[in-house]
Amino acid sequence: MGLTPAPMNVWPLGWVALVPLWMAIAFESRNSAILSFFFHQKPIQKNRLFSILKTLKQEPKLRFWLRLWAFPLVWGLGYHGVALSWILGIHPMTWMGVPWWPSLAIALFCWGFISLWGAGLVVVWATVVAIATTRTHVITRLILATATWCILESVWSAGDLWWTAIAYTQSPNNLAILHLSQLSGPNTVAAAIVAVNGAIAEGLIAYFKNYREEGRSVRRVRGLLVTALILFCTVHAIGFYLLSRPLNDLGDRALKVGLIQGNIPNEIKLNYFGYQKALYGYTTGYETLTDRGVDIVLTPETALPYLWTETSRESRDFYRVILEKNIPAWVGTFAQTEDGNITNSLLTVTGTGETYSRYDKTKLVPLGEYIPFEDILGKFIDRLSPLDAHLVHGDKHQIFETPFGRAIVGICYDSAFPEHFRRQAAAGGQFILSASNDAHYTPVQMHQHNALDLMRAVESDRWIVRATNTGLSSVIDPHGRILWRSQINRYQEHIATIYRRDTQTLYVRWGDWLTRCLGILAVIVTGLEWRIRKFSS
Template sequence: MMAISHLTEPLISKAKSADKLEYLGLLVSGILMGLWPAWPLAWVALAPLWYVIHRGGSLRRSAFCALMWGVGYHGAMLEWVLHLHPLMWLGVPWLGSIAIALFAYTFVTLWGAGIAVMWAVGMAVLRQIASLGNLGRVFVGTALWCGIEALWSIGPLYWTSLAITQSPSNLVIVHLARLSGHLTITAAIVAVNGVLAVSAVRSYSRRWLMAAVGLFAIAHLIGWGLYQQPLQDQPAAALNIGIIQGNIPSREKLTYRGVRQAEDVYRNNYRQLAQDGADAVLTPEGAIPTRWNRETSIFSQVVREVGVPLWLGTFVPTDNAHIYQSLVEVAPNSAAQYNKIKLVPLGEYIPLQSVLGDLISRLSPISTDMLPGQLSQRFDSALGQAAVGICYDSAYDWIFRRQVAQGGEFILTASNNDPYPLRMMAQHHGQDVIQSISTDRWAARSTNTGLSAVVDPHGHTRWMSAPLTVDTHIATIYRRDTQTLFVKRGAWLVPVLLMLSGVWVVRSRD
């Protein structure tokens, strides 16, 4: 017995070392997936996790492997969350500021990693109840991943869909979003990686490798076909939109002096843009961080004098202690208003307030809870109906899809983006590019600190501001009434894939 024990100990040690290397490899591959905007990496970086799934294993092992990959991906994509620090200007001690930033970063990373963990556990369960085979495993695994992402996309925290790895750099593949939203892009990425991993499992089978290359090529050919469709905008539908980027950091803007500075910056630049020929002027989220009163606001008076509609980011009070984060139209004959739908937890509202309110309020700068806007709202502006998003709304394609389906002719987004770095600003731009392409609409983006931009329906950035500067611009965009398949039918691909996968699993058990 002792001799056998001496023989097995090195084998056990060797196996543990191999496990550690595999976990490290999964962490690294997740990080590679998150090296945005290096979009080609996304087409191979999920393959190591797929490799684990194809080989099979226990639920616990599958979950831990997925956790390592997910932490790598979402941690790399969301490192900008750490720029919440410093918060000392809010009266938070230095150590408390560090703790808040670390907690927020850890929480959002683990929340995002939950997608991969749920997927891996689901695939491990399916392996125990059905003999899917390699092709079936790829098909069902793709459907399951998209289904879990769809579930996440209606939740409170959603930013790092696999689709964002392709935007705005790979516009050809982003055009797949016109078919069934951003999850069409996700499906293509997951499927290609799954087939590639089959090749690795089968000793780098050339047949499966060529299948992965072929699937990659087909996805891009479909995207290329959609990308080549002409815009055919009509001169009569042109709108000259003025955009203001105020570049007033929140630590300054949320003071009496900062409010006065914001009023001067936006009022003076509004007058100048109107004088230069703008048909309307767009400002960022929370441009004027005070409670909106149309009757007493200086902007109502200025607009009456100038006559050009102003789309102003501000806070609109409700009948009680709550407020909306809103974009209001200040115009002689219109009073459109859009209220932000997806609020930021801890930043704009306190989750589980009845249970955690007292504790969280000590860690959060919120003084008044915000209420989310209704999905059914419309923004009927003086220049036509717009599809509007405020900041975090940009990650949720169903918000824009519904507004366009109801008649939205162009997209307006207003964001703050302070105190985050250029990487976050560029990712946010990528989110809006997806929305513009998926709905076939021109988009005007106004941000506080950057990157403000104008995007055409094919995702081309026609103009972009420099970050962390005061900037203004007038751009011509066009009203459009086209409807993509996504606008007409929504994210139809996910339920179809899940239904077919269910049939495949049932038949595999017979």
């Protein structure tokens, strides 16, 4: 499963990679003797570890659960660990004043902790499946396992540590299946993936299980595998139908946007040379794009690495050239709240120099932009933010008005959270602006970040323009087709024509209704089966 996300994009593996885990859970829960060889080694009494293992060997129930949890833990670490390996790219952070060895320790801790966090989801899911697999009918198991996975992903995505949703294994290449997200968000894709994997796994389990009635075994195996094939084809057919619908964008809804990829490495961004390079690059880029007739210019996250105030802006060439050209710009910079805290913001600056609107980044990067549980951890962890002041979260209910209509905005890490974009689309957002700075990560992260923004475009049926510092900037249409994508680590300018749209998908209107329905259905079928078993016994 770790090979499925961008940039490797081996998305077909996502439809079978859960099968071995499902089978391991089923066999282990039905036959607790499996893998008992792990505990067959003769313990060495002088070694405390082996003494503990000997104690566990005398506790069969505990030993069973430890063996059972080992499967999903390894699977979860394999998937999330491989997919998130780009986190190690934050090392070395010597440019931020962090010594080399502490920098390595921080990178390893972040990678390991977030991978374990994702693996925890798999362990919880496997526990539910293990309990259900010996006591329920195969149909009940499939519904329960699918509902549990979707519910867990919904709960996990409500927090601050979220990236590797199982749906993003299909982005950006499987556009047909991604269109299922227009029905009920990314969990629609997750439900399809889990259900297909489950049907295949149950069919193989039935094949390997020693049935006395050979004919029954063949019929069951064939039925489950055919069910998996029909489900796989059906969900792709629905997605292909949604993908094939014309966009029907009208010319009077067009918006000509200029994009600037400044290519300022983070290592120099905060020193004098990098600061001057940023000012020069974005100022000359703005002049070039406005001379070519754009309606507005979009810059990346914190493109202008200083606090945007009335005093500071007027002394900069970038602000003065806006007044000269009289063309508005979406400016990535830092802003200040009324109580003196700092926000990572995107501003709409009109041609007259007025700050027309402001969006403050909602999802800040833990340890990178803020310290979770700061009263406790702040005493032990040096701040990694490039500013001395505290970065604070933006309000979850922000509305971003522009001279060209209401926009949907995501700054960097916001891209991983579909509900953030759905809410803005439901509030009337007509197009998506994404501003990011991925310079401190590897190209793997840049590809995955672009793939996440692509999913947000498809879910909400909106055009999206992405401006990043070092790549990948891009232009994506509502069907997820990448019309332009920048190169990595190059200064680039681009003019994109996008269209404002007022359509609302089922997901935008009703949210993740499928997960709620699956949860209710799982409770009903499990309850009915329990009642039937109770009365039959």
